[in-house]
Amino acid sequence: xxxxxxxxxxxxxxxxxxxxxxxxxxxxxxxxxxxxxxxxxxxxxxxxxxxxxxxxxxxxxxxxxxxxxxxxxxxxxxxxxxxxxxxxxxxxxxxxxxxxxxxxxxxxxxxxxxxxxxxxxxxxxxxxxxxxxxxxxxxxxxxxxxxxxxxxxxxxxxxxxxxxxxxxxxxxxxxxxxxxxxxxxxxx
Amino acid sequence: xxxxxxxxxxxxxxxxxxxxxxxxxxxxxxxxxxxxxxxxxxxxxxxxxxxxxxxxxxxxxxxxxxxxxxxxxxxxxxxxxxxxxxxxxxxxxxxxxxxxxxxxxxxxxxxxxxxxxxxxxxxxxxxxxxxxxxxxxxxxxxxxxxxxxxxxxxxxxxxxxxxxxxxxxxxxxxxxxxxxxxxxxxxxxxxxxxxxxxxxxxxxxxxxxxxxxxxxxxxxxxxxxxxxxxxxxxxxxxxxxxxxxxxxxxxxxxxxxxxxxxxxxxxxxxxxxxxxxxxxxxxxxxxxxxxxxxxxxxxxxxxxxxxxxxxxxxxxxxxxxxxxxxxxxxxxxxxxxxxxxxxxxxxxxxxxxxxxxxxxxxxxxxxxxxxxxxxxxxxxxxxxxxxxxxxxxxxxxxxxxxxxxxxxxxxxxxxxxxxxxxxxxxxxxxxxxxxxxxxxxxxxxxxxxxxxxxxxxxxxxxxxxxxxxxxxxxxxxxxxxxxxxxxxxxxxxxxxxxxxxxxxxxxxxxxxxxxxxxxxxxxxxxxxxxxxxxxxxxxxxxxxxxxxxxxxxxxxxxxxxxxxxxxxxxxxxxxxxxxxxx
Numbered sequence: 001x002x003x004x005x006x007x008x009x010x011x012x013x014x015x016x017x018x019x020x021x022x023x024x025x026x027x028x029x030x031x032x033x034x035x036x037x038x039x040x041x042x043x044x045x046x047x048x049x050x051x052x053x054x055x056x057x058x059x060x061x062x063x064x065x066x067x068x069x070x071x072x073x074x075x076x077x078x079x080x081x082x083x084x085x086x087x088x089x090x091x092x093x094x095x096x097x098x099x100x101x102x103x104x105x106x107x108x109x110x111x112x113x114x115x116x117x118x119x120x121x122x123x124x125x126x127x128x129x130x131x132x133x134x135x136x137x138x139x140x141x142x143x144x145x146x147x148x149x150x151x152x153x154x155x156x157x158x159x160x161x162x163x164x165x166x167x168x169x170x171x172x173x174x175x176x177x178x179x180x181x182x183x184x185x186x187x188x
Numbered sequence: 189x190x191x192x193x194x195x196x197x198x199x200x201x202x203x204x205x206x207x208x209x210x211x212x213x214x215x216x217x218x219x220x221x222x223x224x225x226x227x228x229x230x231x232x233x234x235x236x237x238x239x240x241x242x243x244x245x246x247x248x249x250x251x252x253x254x255x256x257x258x259x260x261x262x263x264x265x266x267x268x269x270x271x272x273x274x275x276x277x278x279x280x281x282x283x284x285x286x287x288x289x290x291x292x293x294x295x296x297x298x299x300x301x302x303x304x305x306x307x308x309x310x311x312x313x314x315x316x317x318x319x320x321x322x323x324x325x326x327x328x329x330x331x332x333x334x335x336x337x338x339x340x341x342x343x344x345x346x347x348x349x350x351x352x353x354x355x356x357x358x359x360x361x362x363x364x365x366x367x368x369x370x371x372x373x374x375x376x377x378x379x380x381x382x383x384x385x386x387x388x389x390x391x392x393x394x395x396x397x398x399x400x401x402x403x404x405x406x407x408x409x410x411x412x413x414x415x416x417x418x419x420x421x422x423x424x425x426x427x428x429x430x431x432x433x434x435x436x437x438x439x440x441x442x443x444x445x446x447x448x449x450x451x452x453x454x455x456x457x458x459x460x461x462x463x464x465x466x467x468x469x470x471x472x473x474x475x476x477x478x479x480x481x482x483x484x485x486x487x488x489x490x491x492x493x494x495x496x497x498x499x500x501x502x503x504x505x506x507x508x509x510x511x512x513x514x515x516x517x518x519x520x521x522x523x524x525x526x527x528x529x530x531x532x533x534x535x536x537x538x539x540x541x542x543x544x545x546x547x548x549x550x551x552x553x554x555x556x557x558x559x560x561x562x563x564x565x566x567x568x569x570x571x572x573x574x575x576x577x578x579x580x581x582x583x584x585x586x587x588x589x590x591x592x593x594x595x596x597x598x599x600x601x602x603x604x605x606x607x608x609x610x611x612x613x614x615x616x617x618x619x620x621x622x623x624x625x626x627x628x629x630x631x632x633x634x635x636x637x638x639x640x641x642x643x644x645x646x647x648x649x650x651x652x653x654x655x656x657x658x659x660x661x662x663x664x665x666x667x668x669x670x671x672x673x674x675x676x677x678x679x680x681x682x683x684x685x686x687x688x689x690x691x692x693x694x695x696x697x698x699x700x701x702x703x704x705x706x707x708x709x710x711x712x713x714x715x716x717x718x719x720x721x722x723x724x725x726x727x728x729x730x731x732x733x734x735x736x737x738x739x740x741x742x743x744x745x746x747x748x749x750x751x752x753x754x755x756x757x758x759x760x761x762x763x764x765x766x767x768x769x770x
Contacts, residue, residue, distance in 0.1 A: 088327050143326070
């Protein structure tokens with residue numbers, strides 16, 4: 001093994017004193033302070049800042065309209081154009097969910113239902129938002145395009161029970177989604 | 189070639205043992221004469237995908253999935269001697285067309301190729317045809333996760349369909365029997381279920397109608413699939429065409445834990461797999477054991493597990509107070525109280541009633557309990573029915589043979605009448621009951637039980653006997669304990685713990701052990717169920733040196749009772765006639 005000798009840089013007197021460097025730093029900070037008061041910080045427009053620097057004043061100001069389309073918020077169930085619940089409770093999301101936040105109890109669609117040929121739908125569908133890590137695996141694995149991560153991110157609750165989204169709540173958050181593959185139409 | 193004349197050729201060596209030499213994917217193996225090619229491949233550990241073939245059923249060869257390439261030595265010209273290579277085998281002449289492996293038997297010097305371009309393209313083609321009309325409803329199909337069509341389409345199928353026309357529509361969700369639901373669109377016409385109902389269940393209720401792509405599985409007019417063996421068709425169905433009404437849409441199979449165990453509903457002791465998730469049983473299916481139940485199981489037995497999941501399960505020991513209501517107590521208090529009262533009674537005033545559904549370990553300890561109490565009034569409750577000529581034995585108690593061996597008696601039920609009379613005449617003042625509701629098969633009446641000074645009983649669910657008991661000890665169900673049982677033919681088999689008993693309940697053998705310990709301070713301590721089996725081995729010759737690992741999944745014949753299982757007798761006859769492989 002070869003040893004390489006590295007020579008330390010020689011420090012000049014001003015370097016050794018540190019004082020000029022401190023003033024250099026103060027000057028930089030002062031420049032930014034002035035810019036920020038004048039609302040001229042770099043990127044303040046793009047980041048929708050409050051006008052003071054690039055800081056956003058949450059929760060008075062929110063990011064919502066700047067969220068990208070692919071933002072991963074609360075997972076929820078969706079219905080299609082015909083108001084059919086798309087979930088058929090195949091339980092793949094329950095299987096894939098890394099923190100085991102999803103719990104499904106499958107049920108049969110009664111034979112007098114309009115969608116009896118689909119045969120299966122969830123009887124209960126619960127997502128525990130204290131467990132959810134917003135990874136989006138459930139959306140990715142769903143073979144029926146039934147579960148989507150929405151843009152909501154501020155999930156709050158005073159008890160653990162409040163943090164569990166049940167089937168009714170999940171459809172409320174998810175709402176209707178159009179333009180999806182409709183594999184349960186007549187042609188099948 | 190002088191060596192060849194002195195040394196034996198491989199074909200002669202194999203023929204001496206009734207074997208033939210077969211080359212599977214380049215390796216020579218010896219298999220018994222008359223073996224099907226598909227079985228030879230299985231012996232060589234080469235997978236041949238198949239749907240219609242089942243070793244216990246006849247081979248119609250209609251799914252065409254098991255196509256392999258076959259070769260035989262070229263036929264010598266007249267007067268020409270066969271030519272042997274240096275390794276003693278003849279050159280294999282490969283056939284240009286594939287053959288089905290399930291319905292052809294092997295021959296000397298045969299070659300089989302389970303891989304290669306021809307075989308792969310055959311499988312590819314067969315898969316594509318099978319999937320043409322198959323619906324894409326795997327997300328709702330109960331078979332998903334254990335579906336051969338799914339598995340082989342991953343291995344041999346194409347990613348997308350080239351079929352542009354509309355799929356053929358067939359009846360869905362057809363009610364063909366009380367326990368089975370049929371979905372004709374998913375059916376791939378393997379005919380396993382038809383053959384099973386015809387050949388094994390002796391109730392040919394199923395058949396095909398129409399032809400070509402419109403072939404439809406259905407029940408014969410005026411028939412229903414209501415045989416007590418109908419659920420086996422759902423087990424052997426390679427796709428989700430036949431599904432169990434009981435298990436349908438309950439849980440996906442990939443969540444379930446499989447525990448190998450045995451059935452405790454009759455003396456046959458069919459081998460089972462118990463499928464559980466958490467502390468809930470979802471289904472029970474048969475497990476292959478060619479000495480007990482082949483691959484099958486009666487519906488009545490496999491569906492008899494729902495009570496284990498019941499909300500009403502007893503989960504705390506209870507002592508009846510003076511006002512007649514039961515109060516929760518601790519295990520130590522309950523056992524101590526029982527022992528105190530038992531101790532002040534004379535041996536002739538104490539009787540013990542066990543159950544033929546208990547394990548060997550529990551029955552052996554009941555014998556020890558009787559010894560500790562110095563009573564000889566020890567019996568089981570008989571449960572005789574009628575054999576169905578297949579797998580349901582006349583004796584509905586699972587472990588009668590075990591009791592006969594362990595208690596060294598001809599008839600473990602002999603003393604029940606005497607005990608019942610003794611209780612009625614108030615001669616017997618205390619009764620210890622395990623796992624039996626005396627008001628049912630045992631023939632006791634509620635007023636008989638009121639005569640007793642002490643009734644200690646062990647149950648898993650509340651019932652009439654528990655209501656009349658002074659002390660109730662909650663126990664474990666068949667899926668919640670380890671242990672062994674001896675079936676009607678004398679085969680020692682193992683029960684495994686699939687789930688934990690409810691919190692507060694205890695394994696039955698531990699209850700009996702604690703009761704013995706409370707009565708007899710000098711009793712040898714038993715810490716594990718293995719210790720009990722060891723003690724049995726020391727005391728009962730038939731169990732000598734038996735351990736749970738020796739019993740294994742398939743069991744050991746420890747005695748010959750002379751009884752046989754009718755379904756197996758029939759199967760052996762069919763193997764002899766060459767109808768099935770077995």
